[in-house]
Amino acid sequence: MTLRKIYLEITTECNLDCGMCIRHAWSEPARRMARGTFQRILDDLRTVGTIETLHFGGFGEPLAHPECLEFLRQAAQAGLGTELLSNGVLLDEATAAALIDLGLDRLIVSVDQASLHDDPDFHGQAATVHANLREVYRQRLVRRASRPEVVIEFVATRKNIHELPALKRLGLQLGFSRILVTHLVPYAPELANDVLYDDWTTTRRHAEGSPWNPAIDLPRMDPRVEVQTVLDRLRASGSDVLCGGAQLSGTRMYCRFTNEGRAAVTPDGWISPCLPLLHSHAYYFRGARREILAYRLGNVLQSRLSEVWESDTYRSFRARLRDFPFSPCIDCGGCDLRSANLEDCHGNEFPTCGSCLWAAGLVQCP
Numbered sequence: 293m294t295l296r297k298i299y300l301e302i303t304t305e306c307n308l309d310c311g312m313c314i315r316h317a318w319s320e321p322a323r324r325m326a327r328g329t330f331q332r333i334l335d336d337l338r339t340v341g342t343i344e345t346l347h348f349g350g351f352g353e354p355l356a357h358p359e360c361l362e363f364l365r366q367a368a369q370a371g372l373g374t375e376l377l378s379n380g381v382l383l384d385e386a387t388a389a390a391l392i393d394l395g396l397d398r399l400i401v402s403v404d405q406a407s408l409h410d411d412p413d414f415h416g417q418a419a420t421v422h423a424n425l426r427e428v429y430r431q432r433l434v435r436r437a438s439r440p441e442v443v444i445e446f447v448a449t450r451k452n453i454h455e456l457p458a459l460k461r462l463g464l465q466l467g468f469s470r471i472l473v474t475h476l477v478p479y480a481p482e483l484a485n486d487v488l489y490d491d492w493t494t495t496r497r498h499a500e501g502s503p504w505n506p507a508i509d510l511p512r513m514d515p516r517v518e519v520q521t522v523l524d525r526l527r528a529s530g531s532d533v534l535c536g537g538a539q540l541s542g543t544r545m546y547c548r549f550t551n552e553g554r555a556a557v558t559p560d561g562w563i564s565p566c567l568p569l570l571h572s573h574a575y576y577f578r579g580a581r582r583e584i585l586a587y588r589l590g591n592v593l594q595s596r597l598s599e600v601w602e603s604d605t606y607r608s609f610r611a612r613l614r615d616f617p618f619s620p621c622i623d624c625g626g627c628d629l630r631s632a633n634l635e636d637c638h639g640n641e642f643p644t645c646g647s648c649l650w651a652a653g654l655v656q657c658p
């Protein structure tokens with residue numbers, strides 16, 4: 293497996309304080325990547341030759357880093373594909389111009405509502421963000437620039453899912469061509485009831501079907517109430533339900549980070565296999581608090597990123613993730629081991645991934 297995409301967290305500082313933010317669930321001081329650390333990473337990535345995308349994101353606002361634009365410029369000049377994930381508030385006229393000039397490939401902006409009403413749980417300052425997106429679009433049209441592609445990241449909850457059709461209609465005004473919908477990770481207990489995946493069975497236990505529980509293979513159907521009622525009953529009974537080839541009843545756990553050549557780096561240069569293991573934190577799911585301990589495989593200040601990626605430890609971790617031998621803690625309340633990622637009942641040791649919301653396909657990253 294080659295290294296294809298790096299999630300570079302250049303800062304954990306942010307100009308907003310959203311109620312849903314993971315930074316409420318950890319005790320780390322805010323960090324900012326030093327220029328020297330970035331240079332070391334970039335020098336290494338230049339020589340690796342397989343990197344398709346350098347994603348500026350993670351947990352913090354990249355544009356809050358005073359050298360964000362310079363780092364992006366250098367990454368683009370090095371021939372890397374560049375992505376920027378932003379809350380959109382600092383995306384003023386001059387920044388929009390700079391992003392177009394430096395050749396940013398993809399701009400992903402967090403927008404959780406179509407309306408301009410600010411909800412403290414969601415990403416805020418909606419009026420400013422809408423105005424900034426309009427400005428990016430205007431400048432792209434004036435300059436006849438095909439880039440950056442603009443994508444909206446929408447965190448879906450019970451409170452805002454109804455806004456999705458109205459948000460889609462804003463595409464022509466705000467200039468985005470795609471909405472990436474992801475689920476809320478409840479980093480605070482009061483958010484746990486807002487999620488839209490409480491009843492989702494994530495683990496396919498009878499992938500091929502069996503006489504005890506035959507698989508149901510449906511054609512595509514109108515999403516009518518009578519159809520939905522039947523689907524809900526089949527899913528609730530544990531049937532493996534396919535519709536037009538797509539799984540409706542759950543999926544195998546699959547780690548996109550490790551299986552698709554992705555890794556993440558903190559502002560201090562620590563290398564993790566994924567965003568969920570970048571920082572120790574807690575979240576709340578199905579009535580339980582889960583403590584996630586960060587897993588770090590090396591530091592770019594001590595070893596080259598490519599060496600860490602090719603190390604025996606990282607290789608064997610990736611091999612383990614391909615097989616996914618972890619116990620299905622995400623669907624099970626059988627014991628207290630699910631409250632942390634330290635060990636599981638299949639004998640796996642830290643880090644255990646059986647309750648990963650990303651591997652379950654519930655949380656999506658760009």
Ligand code: SF4
Pocket residue numbers: 306307308309310312313314315351352353379415
């Ligand atoms: S914009 Fe992102 S990093 Fe900033 S407070 Fe909101 S969720 Fe946290």
Ligand code: SF4
Pocket residue numbers: 546547548549550565566567568569613644645648649650651
């Ligand atoms: S399964 Fe989840 S926690 Fe484990 S490496 Fe993949 S993304 Fe990270």
Ligand code: SF4
Pocket residue numbers: 619620621622624625626627628629630635636637638646
């Ligand atoms: S470790 Fe505990 S919670 Fe996880 S699958 Fe086994 S019994 Fe269930």
